[in-house]
Structure formats: structure tokens, C-alpha cells
Amino acid sequence: MRISILVFAKLRDLVGAPRLDRDVAAGSTVEGVWQALAGEFPAAAPYRAALSAAVNAGYAKFSTPVAEGDEVAFLPPVSGG
């Protein structure tokens, strides 16, 4: 199934684009999407412990299932304010 991946800040710099459209296996979770991304961009892999995630602009856990057409965002540690 086709999903979109959004990445921000330093993670976007590592990946080289703000948004990627990718095919993942049906039944994948956010964790599965991350593993696919980290496989494609090994430099991003060490980020896993510090990341949080969102699905369709709502906070999500890495165990959250994703569905066709979902927008999955990976968020490096934040620094607003």
C-alpha cells in the first residue's frame, strides 16, 4: 500500500527531502515504516530512540497501524518556543 512519509529539521536534511511516497506491506505499523526508511537512509537509523511520530497530523505510537494513503511523520526532538 502507498503511504507518504514526512520528515523534519535535521532528519529531513539526512533524508534529503521533506516528503517521500513509498510502498509498504499491508498491515505495517509506524515502526515498520521507520525501519523501511532507516534501511533506505542508514544515516537516519540512530535517530530512532529520540524520535516521536504522527499519523495524519495526530500524535501516534510506533505500534500504531498505518493504512493506504496515510501521512506518517517522524519528528526529531523539538525546539520551539
Place this chain on the structure above:
Amino acid sequence: MEHAGFSPRGDQRLLPGPGWYTGVLPETRIPLLSMTAEPLDVQAVVRRVEDEAGAGRPGAVAVFIGNVRGENLGRRVAGLHYEVYEPLALHAFGIIAAEAAGSWPGVSLAIRHRVGSIAIGEASIVIAAASAHRAQAFQACRYAIERVKQIAPIWKRETFDGGEEWIEGATADPSDAAARQAAYQRACG
């Protein structure tokens, strides 16, 4: 983008007020929770939260203004750039406003964050908290800025002498009860 008197943002509306009847252009309200690439207007944020507080002016409004420092981590900063995941950031502001309303009943919050490139000395965020009494307004305002720093998906890239760098703070997790408790304790400390 916004300019005086008109904004395309969907939740901004023209309010018929006294000026409506005297030929003066009615004022455009900013959203209660918002982002803008324009310089922040502190008075607009204050007016908005006073509107939200209902009929008559609230007894107390506490305001926090975060400005870009010219020095950070011992080095001279030339400028900042803020990146945001806007729909989730607005959702985060909504979570923060709801948490504050739960802890300080009757308090209203307005939060406005600037995005894009910001010069030294300019404001990056304005938070206004309105309440019947000052204690609750101060506490809710402090709580809100602590929570913005913990959970809002906003990132700053600092440009300094000799380079630039993304600044990384907290892992954003609104369900982290310990982080929320720490913000509450700072607010009430």
C-alpha cells in the same frame, strides 16, 4: 500571509463592534492558536485572549514573549530559522490549552508562534493567559510555554559564526505524564 485588515485564514472573522456602525473598518481577529511568518503583534494576541474570556475584560492577563537571543551555548548567534509541522503544532497548542483549562478552570490561552527566519531581538512566540485573578493567569502562562517547548513540533536552526545547526530539545510526547507534571511544577513553583 497576513496584512492589516484582512487575512485569508479560515477561522478569522470580522467582528461587528462599535466601529461597525461608525464607518471605521472592523478589526480582524487573529486565531486563538496560530502561526505566522510575519512579526508578532503582542497587542493582537492580548486582544484575542481578552475577547475569548467573554463579556467584560478579564481581571488579569499574563503575557509571555520569547525573544531570539544574540548568544546561545556560549556562541554568538546571527539568526534563527523556525520550521514547523503546522497541522500537528496547532493540534499541540489545542492540547496545551485544554490541559491548562483543566488545571486552571476559567483560564483562556492564546498562543502565537512565528515561523521562518527571525532576526536577533525579534519575538518567536507570544502567549497570553486571561483569568479572573493574576495567580492563575501567571501559572497557566508559564505552563503553556513549558509545554510548547516539550511537545510542539517546531524546530529551530541556529546560524552562528562559523556554521549553522538544528537545535534539538525534548522528544515530543503529549502522553508523557512525567513531562507534564514537570511543566506543572515549574508553573506553580
